[in-house]
Amino acid sequence: MGIEIHDDMLALPQGDVGLLATDVAQRLLGSKELARLAYVAADGTPRVFPMLFHWTGTEIVFSTFGGAKVRALRARPDVAITIDAASTPPEVLLIRGRASVTDVEGIVPEYALALLRYGGQEQAAAQLAAVDHPGTRMIRIAVRPAWVGVLDFQTRLPGGASTQDFERRGRL
Numbered sequence: 001m002g003i004e005i006h007d008d009m010l011a012l013p014q015g016d017v018g019l020l021a022t023d024v025a026q027r028l029l030g031s032k033e034l035a036r037l038a039y040v041a042a043d044g045t046p047r048v049f050p051m052l053f054h055w056t057g058t059e060i061v062f063s064t065f066g067g068a069k070v071r072a073l074r075a076r077p078d079v080a081i082t083i084d085a086a087s088t089p090p091e092v093l094l095i096r097g098r099a100s101v102t103d104v105e106g107i108v109p110e111y112a113l114a115l116l117r118y119g120g121q122e123q124a125a126a127q128l129a130a131v132d133h134p135g136t137r138m139i140r141i142a143v144r145p146a147w148v149g150v151l152d153f154q155t156r157l158p159g160g161a162s163t164q165d166f167e168r169r170g171r172l
Contacts, residue, residue, distance in 0.1 A: 014148075014149040014150070015147045015148065015149065016148065017145050017146070017147070017148050018148075019148040019149065019150045020145060020148055022150050024091045024093065024150050024151075024152050025093050025148070025150055027085075027091065028083040028084070028085065028091060028092075028093040029055040029060075029083070029093070030055070030117075031083070031085065032117065032118050033083050033084065033085055034050040034051060034052065034053075034083075035050070035051055035052075035053040035060060035062070035081050035082070035083045036048050036049070036050050036051075036081065036082045036083075037049050037050075037051055037062060037069075037079060037080075037081055037141075038079060038080040038081070038082075039069065039072055039073055039076065039078075039079050039099070040072065040076045040078075041068065041069075041072045042068065042071060042072050042075065047069070047072070049069055051064075052111075052114040052115070052118055053083075053114060054110035054111075054113045054114040054117070056110065056142075058144060059142040059143060059144050060081060060095065060142070060143045060145070061108070061110035061114075061140060061141065061142050061143075062140075062141040062142075062143075063107075063108040063110060063111035063114070063138050063139065063140060063141070064138065064139050064141065065131075065137070065138055065139065066137075066139055070101060070139050070141075073099045073101050073141060074101050077098045077099045077100070077101070078096075078097075078098055078099075079096070079097060079098070079099050079143055080094070080095070080096050081093075081094070081095040081096075081097075081143060082094050082095075083095075089152065089154060090151070091151070091152050092149075092150070092151040092152075093148070093149075093150055094147075094148065094149035094150070094151070095143065095145045095147070095148055095149075096145070096146055096147035096148075097143040097144055097145050097146040097147070098143070098144070098146070099141050099142070099143050100141070100142045100143070100144075101139060101140070101141055102139070102140045102142070103137060103138075103139060103140075104137065104138045104139065104140050105136075105137060106132070106136055106137075106138070107128060107131070107132050107136065107138060108138045108139075108140045110140070111138060112124065112128055115127050115128060
């Protein structure tokens with residue numbers, strides 16, 4: 001199911017997955033910014049892990065070689081993701097969903113695509129050559145957004161505040 005583009009994105013409330021079609025969301029999904037994946041670890045404490053990602057148009061895909069976060073995601077698949085640009089004003093994409101964790105023989109295809117976007121052809125080829133050997137196993141972590149928030153601090157502000165409310169913040 002693709003993302004429907006709405007005529008008036010400003011009217012969409014925070015949480016509407018249609019916000020993925022906004023300019024801010026599309027810019028961040030195609031950027032070289034790291035996504036920060038938040039999950040609950042096996043000991044019940046929250047964790048955030050910065051990761052390369054690939055946007056398929058319907059899922060954010062992360063790739064890894066295993067470890068504690070994979071076991072935690074299998075046990076508790078509800079996650080939150082943020083992709084943000086430290087610009088002025090900042091741009092922030094917030095996503096919530098459930099992680100689908102799949103074992104893959106060889107290289108996760110989206111891993112190769114992420115490496116290409118982040119580092120270019122030469123660097124991606126070198127990094128893939130370093131890990132792509134007989135017997136290589138990876139983990140594909142896919143999150144289909146169920147809730148989306150966009151903040152640009154001009155038209156979309158934290159807490160759904162109006163620009164006037166946001167300008168008055170901290171004043172009595």
